[in-house]
Amino acid sequence: MEDEYKAKGPALSKQVKCRLPRYYRHLKLLLEENILRISSGELAGRMGLTASQVRQDLNCFGGCGQQGYGYNVKHLFTEMAEILGVNEKFRAILVGAGNLGRAMAAGNLFLSRGVELVGIFDRDPAVIGKQVSGRVVYDEGKLEVFCAANRVDVAVLTLTSSEAQAMAERLAALGIRGIWNFTNIELSESVLAAFWPPEAPVGGPSVQNVYLGDSLMQLCLELRSREEKSPAAE
Amino acid sequence: MEDEYKAKGPALSKQVKCRLPRYYRHLKLLLEENILRISSGELAGRMGLTASQVRQDLNCFGGCGQQGYGYNVKHLFTEMAEILGVNEKFRAILVGAGNLGRAMAAGNLFLSRGVELVGIFDRDPAVIGKQVSGRVVYDEGKLEVFCAANRVDVAVLTLTSSEAQAMAERLAALGIRGIWNFTNIELSESVLAAFWPPEAPVGGPSVQNVYLGDSLMQLCLELRSREEKSPAAE
Protein backbone atom coordinates (compact mmCIF):
# COMPACT_ATOMS: atom_id res chain seq x y z
CA MET A 1 0.00 0.00 0.00
CA GLU A 2 2.60 2.50 1.03
CA ASP A 3 4.96 1.33 -1.71
CA GLU A 4 2.64 2.56 -4.42
CA TYR A 5 2.97 6.08 -3.15
CA LYS A 6 6.69 5.77 -2.67
CA ALA A 7 7.22 4.55 -6.21
CA LYS A 8 6.16 7.96 -7.50
CA GLY A 9 8.75 9.81 -5.45
CA PRO A 10 8.10 12.77 -3.17
CA ALA A 11 4.93 14.85 -3.58
CA LEU A 12 5.11 17.65 -6.13
CA SER A 13 5.84 21.08 -4.71
CA LYS A 14 4.03 24.14 -6.00
CA GLN A 15 7.01 25.26 -8.03
CA VAL A 16 7.54 21.86 -9.59
CA LYS A 17 3.89 21.80 -10.64
CA CYS A 18 4.40 25.11 -12.39
CA ARG A 19 7.38 23.78 -14.28
CA LEU A 20 5.77 20.52 -15.33
CA PRO A 21 4.02 21.84 -18.43
CA ARG A 22 7.30 23.44 -19.49
CA TYR A 23 9.08 20.12 -19.19
CA TYR A 24 6.34 18.55 -21.22
CA ARG A 25 6.70 21.19 -23.92
CA HIS A 26 10.46 20.85 -24.12
CA LEU A 27 10.39 17.07 -24.14
CA LYS A 28 7.92 17.13 -27.03
CA LEU A 29 10.29 19.43 -28.89
CA LEU A 30 13.20 17.09 -28.22
CA LEU A 31 11.25 14.15 -29.64
CA GLU A 32 10.45 16.19 -32.74
CA GLU A 33 14.17 16.83 -33.10
CA ASN A 34 14.78 13.10 -32.73
CA ILE A 35 16.82 13.55 -29.59
CA LEU A 36 16.16 10.42 -27.57
CA ARG A 37 18.41 10.96 -24.60
CA ILE A 38 19.45 14.03 -22.68
CA SER A 39 21.47 14.93 -19.60
CA SER A 40 20.19 17.15 -16.83
CA GLY A 41 22.74 19.77 -17.83
CA GLU A 42 21.63 19.94 -21.42
CA LEU A 43 17.94 20.07 -20.60
CA ALA A 44 18.66 22.75 -18.02
CA GLY A 45 20.48 24.79 -20.66
CA ARG A 46 17.50 24.67 -23.00
CA MET A 47 15.05 25.64 -20.28
CA GLY A 48 17.06 28.24 -18.42
CA LEU A 49 17.33 26.19 -15.24
CA THR A 50 20.27 24.65 -13.39
CA ALA A 51 21.25 21.01 -13.82
CA SER A 52 20.75 20.53 -10.12
CA GLN A 53 17.21 21.79 -10.31
CA VAL A 54 16.35 19.54 -13.23
CA ARG A 55 17.64 16.48 -11.40
CA GLN A 56 15.79 17.47 -8.27
CA ASP A 57 12.58 17.99 -10.27
CA LEU A 58 12.75 14.84 -12.36
CA ASN A 59 13.48 12.84 -9.27
CA CYS A 60 9.92 13.49 -8.13
CA PHE A 61 8.75 11.03 -10.78
CA GLY A 62 10.64 8.07 -9.48
CA GLY A 63 14.11 8.48 -10.95
CA CYS A 64 13.86 7.64 -14.61
CA GLY A 65 17.44 8.73 -15.17
CA GLN A 66 20.46 6.51 -15.50
CA GLN A 67 23.87 7.35 -14.10
CA GLY A 68 26.50 8.03 -16.70
CA TYR A 69 23.86 8.17 -19.42
CA GLY A 70 21.18 10.74 -18.71
CA TYR A 71 17.43 10.55 -19.23
CA ASN A 72 15.40 8.67 -21.79
CA VAL A 73 13.36 11.40 -23.47
CA LYS A 74 10.58 9.14 -24.68
CA HIS A 75 10.13 7.58 -21.28
CA LEU A 76 10.19 10.94 -19.54
CA PHE A 77 7.68 12.36 -22.00
CA THR A 78 5.27 9.48 -21.45
CA GLU A 79 5.60 9.86 -17.71
CA MET A 80 4.86 13.61 -17.89
CA ALA A 81 1.88 13.10 -20.17
CA GLU A 82 0.48 10.63 -17.66
CA ILE A 83 0.93 12.96 -14.69
CA LEU A 84 -0.50 15.94 -16.57
CA GLY A 85 -3.53 13.93 -17.60
CA VAL A 86 -3.01 14.41 -21.34
CA ASN A 87 -4.54 10.99 -21.93
CA GLU A 88 -7.56 11.67 -19.74
CA LYS A 89 -9.43 13.45 -22.55
CA PHE A 90 -10.82 16.04 -20.21
CA ARG A 91 -13.97 17.69 -21.55
CA ALA A 92 -14.30 21.46 -21.53
CA ILE A 93 -16.99 24.03 -22.22
CA LEU A 94 -16.45 27.66 -23.12
CA VAL A 95 -18.61 30.25 -21.41
CA GLY A 96 -18.62 33.55 -23.27
CA ALA A 97 -18.32 33.63 -27.06
CA GLY A 98 -16.84 37.12 -27.30
CA ASN A 99 -13.57 37.94 -29.01
CA LEU A 100 -11.38 36.04 -26.59
CA GLY A 101 -13.74 33.09 -26.42
CA ARG A 102 -13.82 32.78 -30.19
CA ALA A 103 -10.03 32.99 -30.36
CA MET A 104 -9.70 30.20 -27.83
CA ALA A 105 -12.15 28.00 -29.71
CA ALA A 106 -10.37 28.59 -33.01
CA GLY A 107 -6.86 27.27 -32.37
CA ASN A 108 -5.84 23.77 -31.48
CA LEU A 109 -5.00 24.93 -27.98
CA PHE A 110 -7.36 22.45 -26.37
CA LEU A 111 -6.85 19.42 -28.57
CA SER A 112 -3.07 19.67 -28.50
CA ARG A 113 -3.19 19.34 -24.71
CA GLY A 114 -5.64 16.47 -24.75
CA VAL A 115 -8.69 18.55 -23.83
CA GLU A 116 -11.85 18.31 -25.86
CA LEU A 117 -14.09 21.34 -26.34
CA VAL A 118 -17.62 19.99 -26.11
CA GLY A 119 -19.73 23.14 -25.97
CA ILE A 120 -19.79 26.92 -26.32
CA PHE A 121 -22.25 29.07 -24.41
CA ASP A 122 -23.29 32.71 -24.47
CA ARG A 123 -26.18 34.74 -23.15
CA ASP A 124 -26.40 37.17 -26.07
CA PRO A 125 -29.39 36.24 -28.29
CA ALA A 126 -27.52 37.76 -31.23
CA VAL A 127 -24.83 35.11 -30.86
CA ILE A 128 -26.82 32.07 -29.72
CA GLY A 129 -27.38 29.64 -32.57
CA LYS A 130 -24.56 31.12 -34.67
CA GLN A 131 -21.51 29.09 -35.56
CA VAL A 132 -18.13 29.59 -33.90
CA SER A 133 -15.31 27.48 -35.34
CA GLY A 134 -17.85 25.05 -36.70
CA ARG A 135 -19.74 24.76 -33.42
CA VAL A 136 -23.18 26.10 -32.58
CA VAL A 137 -23.26 28.54 -29.67
CA TYR A 138 -25.75 27.38 -27.05
CA ASP A 139 -27.96 29.47 -24.81
CA GLU A 140 -26.30 30.04 -21.47
CA GLY A 141 -29.63 29.25 -19.85
CA LYS A 142 -29.28 25.67 -21.06
CA LEU A 143 -26.09 25.08 -19.08
CA GLU A 144 -27.76 22.97 -16.43
CA VAL A 145 -29.53 20.77 -18.97
CA PHE A 146 -26.34 20.33 -20.95
CA CYS A 147 -24.27 19.36 -17.94
CA ALA A 148 -26.86 16.87 -16.82
CA ALA A 149 -26.64 15.15 -20.20
CA ASN A 150 -22.88 15.48 -20.80
CA ARG A 151 -19.84 15.05 -18.63
CA VAL A 152 -18.03 18.38 -18.32
CA ASP A 153 -14.71 18.60 -16.48
CA VAL A 154 -13.57 22.14 -17.19
CA ALA A 155 -15.25 25.49 -17.86
CA VAL A 156 -13.41 28.32 -19.56
CA LEU A 157 -14.57 31.71 -18.37
CA THR A 158 -14.27 34.20 -21.21
CA LEU A 159 -17.24 36.35 -20.31
CA THR A 160 -17.48 39.83 -18.80
CA SER A 161 -15.90 40.27 -15.40
CA SER A 162 -19.21 41.44 -13.95
CA GLU A 163 -20.83 38.08 -14.71
CA ALA A 164 -17.88 35.99 -13.59
CA GLN A 165 -18.62 35.47 -9.89
CA ALA A 166 -22.23 34.41 -10.38
CA MET A 167 -21.29 32.12 -13.26
CA ALA A 168 -18.49 30.51 -11.28
CA GLU A 169 -20.91 29.74 -8.47
CA ARG A 170 -23.34 28.25 -10.95
CA LEU A 171 -20.60 26.09 -12.45
CA ALA A 172 -19.53 24.97 -9.00
CA ALA A 173 -23.10 23.96 -8.23
CA LEU A 174 -23.02 21.87 -11.42
CA GLY A 175 -20.06 19.95 -10.07
CA ILE A 176 -17.61 21.21 -12.68
CA ARG A 177 -14.16 20.41 -11.33
CA GLY A 178 -11.97 22.96 -13.08
CA ILE A 179 -12.39 26.63 -13.90
CA TRP A 180 -10.02 28.35 -16.30
CA ASN A 181 -10.60 31.99 -15.50
CA PHE A 182 -9.82 34.77 -17.98
CA THR A 183 -11.77 37.49 -16.18
CA ASN A 184 -10.29 39.98 -13.74
CA ILE A 185 -12.26 38.60 -10.83
CA GLU A 186 -10.38 36.66 -8.15
CA LEU A 187 -12.41 33.52 -7.68
CA SER A 188 -11.87 32.04 -4.25
CA GLU A 189 -11.79 28.25 -4.21
CA SER A 190 -13.07 28.17 -0.67
CA VAL A 191 -16.06 30.37 -1.55
CA LEU A 192 -16.87 28.23 -4.59
CA ALA A 193 -16.57 25.03 -2.57
CA ALA A 194 -19.70 26.10 -0.67
CA PHE A 195 -21.71 25.72 -3.90
CA TRP A 196 -20.40 22.25 -4.64
CA PRO A 197 -23.21 19.69 -4.96
CA PRO A 198 -23.47 17.65 -1.75
CA GLU A 199 -23.71 14.32 -3.57
CA ALA A 200 -20.32 14.84 -5.30
CA PRO A 201 -17.14 13.49 -3.70
CA VAL A 202 -14.40 15.76 -2.32
CA GLY A 203 -14.90 19.45 -2.37
CA GLY A 204 -15.05 22.19 -4.92
CA PRO A 205 -13.57 23.21 -8.24
CA SER A 206 -9.95 24.19 -8.74
CA VAL A 207 -9.38 27.56 -10.30
CA GLN A 208 -6.61 28.46 -12.71
CA ASN A 209 -6.34 32.17 -13.40
CA VAL A 210 -4.93 33.90 -16.47
CA TYR A 211 -4.85 37.56 -15.63
CA LEU A 212 -3.84 38.97 -19.00
CA GLY A 213 -3.92 42.55 -17.77
CA ASP A 214 -1.66 41.69 -14.85
CA SER A 215 0.81 40.11 -17.21
CA LEU A 216 0.89 43.23 -19.37
CA MET A 217 1.44 45.37 -16.29
CA GLN A 218 4.29 43.18 -15.14
CA LEU A 219 5.96 43.88 -18.44
CA CYS A 220 5.33 47.61 -18.04
CA LEU A 221 6.74 47.47 -14.52
CA GLU A 222 9.90 45.93 -15.90
CA LEU A 223 10.23 48.62 -18.57
CA ARG A 224 9.54 51.27 -15.97
CA SER A 225 12.19 50.03 -13.57
CA ARG A 226 14.87 49.57 -16.22
CA GLU A 227 14.16 53.08 -17.42
CA GLU A 228 14.92 54.37 -13.93
CA LYS A 229 18.26 52.64 -13.83
CA SER A 230 19.23 53.88 -17.27
CA PRO A 231 19.87 57.60 -16.48
CA ALA A 232 21.85 56.63 -13.40
CA ALA A 233 24.19 54.60 -15.58
CA GLU A 234 25.09 57.52 -17.83
CA MET B 1 21.43 61.37 -3.25
CA GLU B 2 21.14 58.22 -1.21
CA ASP B 3 17.99 59.52 0.44
CA GLU B 4 16.10 59.45 -2.85
CA TYR B 5 16.61 55.72 -3.06
CA LYS B 6 15.79 55.20 0.58
CA ALA B 7 12.52 57.09 0.26
CA LYS B 8 11.21 54.34 -2.01
CA GLY B 9 11.96 51.62 0.49
CA PRO B 10 13.79 48.35 -0.24
CA ALA B 11 14.08 47.04 -3.81
CA LEU B 12 11.14 44.99 -5.06
CA SER B 13 11.60 41.25 -4.86
CA LYS B 14 10.42 39.00 -7.68
CA GLN B 15 7.37 37.89 -5.77
CA VAL B 16 6.36 41.41 -4.84
CA LYS B 17 6.59 42.41 -8.51
CA CYS B 18 4.19 39.60 -9.35
CA ARG B 19 1.72 40.80 -6.77
CA LEU B 20 1.86 44.47 -7.73
CA PRO B 21 -0.68 44.31 -10.55
CA ARG B 22 -3.02 42.46 -8.22
CA TYR B 23 -2.72 45.21 -5.63
CA TYR B 24 -3.42 47.74 -8.36
CA ARG B 25 -6.53 45.85 -9.43
CA HIS B 26 -7.88 45.53 -5.91
CA LEU B 27 -7.18 49.13 -5.03
CA LYS B 28 -9.05 50.25 -8.14
CA LEU B 29 -11.97 48.10 -7.03
CA LEU B 30 -11.90 49.64 -3.56
CA LEU B 31 -12.01 53.13 -5.02
CA GLU B 32 -15.00 52.13 -7.14
CA GLU B 33 -16.67 50.94 -3.95
CA ASN B 34 -15.83 54.27 -2.36
CA ILE B 35 -13.69 52.68 0.30
CA LEU B 36 -11.03 55.25 1.04
CA ARG B 37 -9.10 53.58 3.81
CA ILE B 38 -8.23 49.98 4.52
CA SER B 39 -6.20 47.99 7.03
CA SER B 40 -3.62 45.41 6.05
CA GLY B 41 -5.85 42.70 7.49
CA GLU B 42 -8.87 43.67 5.42
CA LEU B 43 -6.92 44.00 2.20
CA ALA B 44 -5.25 40.67 2.91
CA GLY B 45 -8.68 39.07 3.34
CA ARG B 46 -9.84 40.33 -0.04
CA MET B 47 -6.69 39.17 -1.80
CA GLY B 48 -6.11 35.86 -0.06
CA LEU B 49 -2.87 36.96 1.58
CA THR B 50 -1.83 37.40 5.21
CA ALA B 51 -1.89 40.79 6.91
CA SER B 52 1.79 40.42 7.59
CA GLN B 53 2.55 39.92 3.95
CA VAL B 54 0.53 42.94 2.90
CA ARG B 55 2.36 45.16 5.37
CA GLN B 56 5.69 43.75 4.27
CA ASP B 57 4.79 44.35 0.63
CA LEU B 58 3.38 47.84 0.98
CA ASN B 59 6.37 48.83 3.03
CA CYS B 60 8.46 48.57 -0.14
CA PHE B 61 6.84 51.78 -1.33
CA GLY B 62 7.98 53.92 1.52
CA GLY B 63 5.40 53.26 4.21
CA CYS B 64 2.25 55.05 3.19
CA GLY B 65 0.38 53.50 6.08
CA GLN B 66 -0.51 55.15 9.36
CA GLN B 67 -0.48 53.35 12.68
CA GLY B 68 -3.88 52.87 14.25
CA TYR B 69 -5.56 53.92 11.01
CA GLY B 70 -4.50 51.80 8.09
CA TYR B 71 -3.74 52.79 4.50
CA ASN B 72 -5.10 55.60 2.38
CA VAL B 73 -6.48 53.80 -0.65
CA LYS B 74 -6.28 56.76 -3.01
CA HIS B 75 -2.70 57.47 -2.08
CA LEU B 76 -1.72 53.83 -2.39
CA PHE B 77 -3.43 53.57 -5.76
CA THR B 78 -1.60 56.60 -7.12
CA GLU B 79 1.69 55.23 -5.87
CA MET B 80 1.07 51.86 -7.54
CA ALA B 81 0.03 53.46 -10.81
CA GLU B 82 3.27 55.41 -10.79
CA ILE B 83 5.44 52.36 -10.14
CA LEU B 84 3.62 50.28 -12.74
CA GLY B 85 4.04 53.01 -15.31
CA VAL B 86 0.32 53.40 -16.00
CA ASN B 87 0.92 57.08 -16.72
CA GLU B 88 3.80 56.45 -19.07
CA LYS B 89 1.49 55.80 -22.02
CA PHE B 90 3.64 53.00 -23.32
CA ARG B 91 3.14 52.36 -27.02
CA ALA B 92 2.56 48.83 -28.29
CA ILE B 93 2.34 47.06 -31.62
CA LEU B 94 0.65 43.76 -32.29
CA VAL B 95 2.47 41.25 -34.47
CA GLY B 96 0.15 38.60 -35.86
CA ALA B 97 -3.48 39.42 -36.64
CA GLY B 98 -4.84 35.90 -36.25
CA ASN B 99 -7.64 34.95 -33.89
CA LEU B 100 -5.79 35.74 -30.70
CA GLY B 101 -4.30 38.94 -32.09
CA ARG B 102 -7.70 40.22 -33.14
CA ALA B 103 -9.15 39.35 -29.74
CA MET B 104 -6.40 41.32 -28.02
CA ALA B 105 -6.93 44.31 -30.27
CA ALA B 106 -10.67 44.28 -29.68
CA GLY B 107 -10.99 44.72 -25.92
CA ASN B 108 -9.87 47.63 -23.84
CA LEU B 109 -7.13 45.48 -22.36
CA PHE B 110 -4.40 47.86 -23.47
CA LEU B 111 -6.03 51.21 -22.83
CA SER B 112 -7.26 50.26 -19.39
CA ARG B 113 -3.65 49.62 -18.35
CA GLY B 114 -2.35 52.81 -19.89
CA VAL B 115 -0.89 51.16 -23.00
CA GLU B 116 -1.68 52.49 -26.45
CA LEU B 117 -1.95 50.14 -29.41
CA VAL B 118 -0.32 52.01 -32.27
CA GLY B 119 -0.07 49.36 -34.99
CA ILE B 120 -1.07 45.87 -36.10
CA PHE B 121 1.12 43.80 -38.39
CA ASP B 122 0.74 40.56 -40.29
CA ARG B 123 2.55 38.82 -43.12
CA ASP B 124 -0.51 37.31 -44.75
CA PRO B 125 -1.41 39.29 -47.92
CA ALA B 126 -5.04 38.27 -47.40
CA VAL B 127 -5.10 40.19 -44.12
CA ILE B 128 -2.83 43.16 -44.89
CA GLY B 129 -4.83 46.28 -45.57
CA LYS B 130 -7.96 44.90 -43.95
CA GLN B 131 -9.44 46.50 -40.84
CA VAL B 132 -9.12 44.99 -37.36
CA SER B 133 -11.00 46.83 -34.62
CA GLY B 134 -10.96 49.96 -36.76
CA ARG B 135 -7.25 49.74 -37.50
CA VAL B 136 -5.59 48.87 -40.78
CA VAL B 137 -3.30 45.83 -40.65
CA TYR B 138 0.16 46.73 -41.95
CA ASP B 139 2.56 44.58 -43.91
CA GLU B 140 4.99 42.88 -41.57
CA GLY B 141 7.75 43.84 -44.00
CA LYS B 142 7.18 47.48 -43.09
CA LEU B 143 8.05 46.95 -39.43
CA GLU B 144 11.46 48.59 -39.73
CA VAL B 145 10.09 51.64 -41.51
CA PHE B 146 7.28 51.97 -39.00
CA CYS B 147 9.56 51.74 -35.99
CA ALA B 148 11.93 54.32 -37.44
CA ALA B 149 9.04 56.77 -37.74
CA ASN B 150 7.18 55.89 -34.51
CA ARG B 151 8.26 55.20 -30.98
CA VAL B 152 7.34 51.62 -30.06
CA ASP B 153 7.90 50.33 -26.53
CA VAL B 154 6.22 46.95 -26.57
CA ALA B 155 5.54 44.26 -29.17
CA VAL B 156 2.83 41.67 -28.65
CA LEU B 157 3.68 38.35 -30.26
CA THR B 158 0.49 36.65 -31.40
CA LEU B 159 1.91 34.94 -34.46
CA THR B 160 2.74 31.30 -35.15
CA SER B 161 5.30 29.72 -32.85
CA SER B 162 7.52 28.83 -35.80
CA GLU B 163 7.96 32.53 -36.66
CA ALA B 164 8.42 33.68 -33.10
CA GLN B 165 12.17 33.36 -32.60
CA ALA B 166 13.12 35.18 -35.81
CA MET B 167 10.56 37.91 -35.16
CA ALA B 168 11.77 38.42 -31.61
CA GLU B 169 15.31 38.87 -32.87
CA ARG B 170 14.10 41.38 -35.43
CA LEU B 171 12.19 43.30 -32.76
CA ALA B 172 15.25 43.28 -30.51
CA ALA B 173 17.31 44.71 -33.36
CA LEU B 174 14.72 47.48 -33.64
CA GLY B 175 15.37 48.41 -30.03
CA ILE B 176 11.91 47.43 -28.81
CA ARG B 177 12.14 47.20 -25.05
CA GLY B 178 9.35 44.84 -24.15
CA ILE B 179 8.04 41.64 -25.71
CA TRP B 180 4.73 40.18 -24.60
CA ASN B 181 4.98 36.63 -25.85
CA PHE B 182 1.91 34.48 -26.54
CA THR B 183 3.72 31.80 -28.52
CA ASN B 184 5.02 28.54 -27.12
CA ILE B 185 8.62 29.48 -27.77
CA GLU B 186 10.85 30.29 -24.80
CA LEU B 187 12.54 33.52 -25.74
CA SER B 188 15.81 33.95 -23.91
CA GLU B 189 16.51 37.52 -22.86
CA SER B 190 20.24 36.94 -23.03
CA VAL B 191 19.99 35.63 -26.59
CA LEU B 192 17.85 38.58 -27.67
CA ALA B 193 20.19 41.05 -26.01
CA ALA B 194 22.79 40.13 -28.64
CA PHE B 195 20.56 41.67 -31.31
CA TRP B 196 20.08 44.93 -29.41
CA PRO B 197 21.18 47.95 -31.46
CA PRO B 198 24.61 49.11 -30.29
CA GLU B 199 23.60 52.77 -30.17
CA ALA B 200 20.82 52.10 -27.63
CA PRO B 201 21.48 52.38 -23.89
CA VAL B 202 21.46 49.38 -21.58
CA GLY B 203 20.88 45.98 -22.97
CA GLY B 204 18.07 44.07 -24.53
CA PRO B 205 14.30 43.66 -24.34
CA SER B 206 12.46 42.20 -21.39
CA VAL B 207 10.21 39.29 -22.14
CA GLN B 208 6.90 38.53 -20.48
CA ASN B 209 5.49 35.13 -21.36
CA VAL B 210 1.85 34.02 -21.35
CA TYR B 211 1.93 30.31 -21.98
CA LEU B 212 -1.78 29.64 -22.36
CA GLY B 213 -1.27 25.95 -22.99
CA ASP B 214 0.85 25.61 -19.87
CA SER B 215 -1.86 27.26 -17.84
CA LEU B 216 -4.47 24.83 -19.15
CA MET B 217 -2.18 21.93 -18.33
CA GLN B 218 -1.66 23.18 -14.82
CA LEU B 219 -5.40 23.04 -14.36
CA CYS B 220 -5.49 19.50 -15.78
CA LEU B 221 -2.67 18.49 -13.46
CA GLU B 222 -4.71 19.72 -10.53
CA LEU B 223 -7.79 17.78 -11.66
CA ARG B 224 -5.63 14.74 -12.22
CA SER B 225 -4.06 14.82 -8.79
CA ARG B 226 -7.32 15.43 -6.94
CA GLU B 227 -8.83 12.53 -8.83
CA GLU B 228 -6.11 10.29 -7.48
CA LYS B 229 -6.82 11.29 -3.93
CA SER B 230 -10.56 10.78 -4.33
CA PRO B 231 -10.74 6.96 -4.51
CA ALA B 232 -8.39 6.69 -1.53
CA ALA B 233 -10.81 8.76 0.54
CA GLU B 234 -13.73 6.44 -0.04
Add this chain to the structure above:
DNA sequence: TAGATTGTTAATCGATTAACAATC
Protein backbone atom coordinates in the same frame (compact mmCIF):
# COMPACT_ATOMS: atom_id res chain seq x y z
C1' DT C 1 38.62 0.50 -16.45
C1' DA C 2 37.76 5.57 -16.92
C1' DG C 3 34.44 9.10 -17.78
C1' DA C 4 30.00 10.74 -17.33
C1' DT C 5 26.06 11.63 -15.00
C1' DT C 6 22.68 10.55 -11.75
C1' DG C 7 20.33 10.50 -6.94
C1' DT C 8 20.54 12.51 -2.67
C1' DT C 9 22.15 14.97 1.25
C1' DA C 10 23.69 19.33 3.16
C1' DA C 11 24.23 24.40 2.67
C1' DT C 12 22.38 28.57 1.00
C1' DC C 13 19.22 31.64 -0.32
C1' DG C 14 14.81 34.03 -0.45
C1' DA C 15 10.10 34.58 0.90
C1' DT C 16 6.51 34.16 4.29
C1' DT C 17 4.85 34.29 8.89
C1' DA C 18 4.90 35.62 13.73
C1' DA C 19 5.64 38.86 17.20
C1' DC C 20 5.85 43.17 19.31
C1' DA C 21 7.39 47.82 20.27
C1' DA C 22 6.31 52.32 18.25
C1' DT C 23 2.72 55.49 17.45
C1' DC C 24 -1.36 57.37 15.43
Add this chain to the structure above:
DNA sequence: TAGATTGTTAATCGATTAACAATC
Protein backbone atom coordinates in the same frame (compact mmCIF):
# COMPACT_ATOMS: atom_id res chain seq x y z
C1' DT D 1 -6.22 57.87 27.40
C1' DA D 2 -7.28 53.30 25.24
C1' DG D 3 -7.64 50.73 21.05
C1' DA D 4 -6.09 49.87 16.65
C1' DT D 5 -2.81 49.14 13.40
C1' DT D 6 1.50 49.97 11.44
C1' DG D 7 6.73 49.23 10.57
C1' DT D 8 10.26 46.21 11.47
C1' DT D 9 12.91 42.59 13.43
C1' DA D 10 13.38 37.66 14.27
C1' DA D 11 11.83 32.88 13.37
C1' DT D 12 10.11 29.69 10.14
C1' DC D 13 9.37 27.69 6.06
C1' DG D 14 10.25 26.24 1.34
C1' DA D 15 12.90 26.25 -2.79
C1' DT D 16 17.29 26.46 -5.08
C1' DT D 17 22.07 25.47 -5.41
C1' DA D 18 26.30 22.98 -4.35
C1' DA D 19 28.69 18.90 -3.52
C1' DC D 20 29.81 14.24 -3.83
C1' DA D 21 29.35 9.30 -3.31
C1' DA D 22 27.01 5.72 -6.00
C1' DT D 23 26.88 3.55 -10.34
C1' DC D 24 26.02 3.01 -15.18
